[in-house]
Amino acid sequence: xxxxxxxxxxxxxxxxxxxxxxxxxxxxxxxxxxxxxxxxxxxxxxxxxxxxxxxxxxxxxxxxxxxxxxxxxxxxxxxxxxxxxxxxxxxxxxxxxxxxxxxxxxxxxxxxxxxxxxxxxxxxxxxxxxxxxxxxxxxxxxxxxxxxxxxxxxxxxxxxx
Numbered sequence: 027x028x029x030x031x032x033x034x035x036x037x038x039x040x041x042x043x044x045x046x047x048x049x050x051x052x053x054x055x056x057x058x059x060x061x062x063x064x065x066x067x068x069x070x071x072x073x074x075x076x077x078x079x080x081x082x083x084x085x086x087x088x089x090x091x092x093x094x095x096x097x098x099x100x101x102x103x104x105x106x107x108x109x110x111x112x113x114x115x116x117x118x119x120x121x122x123x124x125x126x127x128x129x130x131x132x133x134x135x136x137x138x139x140x141x142x143x144x145x146x147x148x149x150x151x152x153x154x155x156x157x158x159x160x161x162x163x164x165x166x167x168x169x170x171x172x173x174x175x176x177x178x179x180x181x182x183x184x185x186x187x
Contacts, residue, residue: 030112031131033144037111040129041075043144044109047151049084056088056101060113063092107154110138114176120169125154136168 034040041057048055059072072091079087090096098115102108107125110116112133116126120137127150128140141147 032111032129033141033147034129037071037129038074040109040111041071042078043147044129044151045075045079045084045087047148049082049086051155052086053155054086054088056090056105058090058096058098059092061092109151114173117169117172120165121173123166127151127154134168134172137165137172 032040034043045055045057057075059075063069063071069092072089076089079089099118102115102119102122102124105119105124107127108116108119109127109129112128112130116128116132116138117134119126126138127147128138129147131140132138139150141150
């Protein structure tokens, strides 16, 4: 994810910040690494985060390896809010009334929060913790429109034959 705007230097810095934030409040944190990471130069991100978590003995952090055969949707029903780098799962979460904070500026808008600074990211985290507020109709509609335009309106290979 080159040239992505974020208040963080990289995904590792974002995850460390988020883990520390959640641990300071004794909250569980599930980190689902993208399955495609096993094919990219980002694969060592899982190992780096695992080493950090193990070294600090964070018992509240649960890591889902990119090699684990886990359906992300199987555990999002128990999620209060989500932090994503940039991911289409943000739209799926918003449709399910789960607030989403993006750590990097996404191409989509209208259904998640993006933080221009570390301070704003912290404010967004605190807001999600202190205010049990669902995304609402406008955000759900924006997420639905994004999913529709991304997955239904794109050309299909069979149409090219």
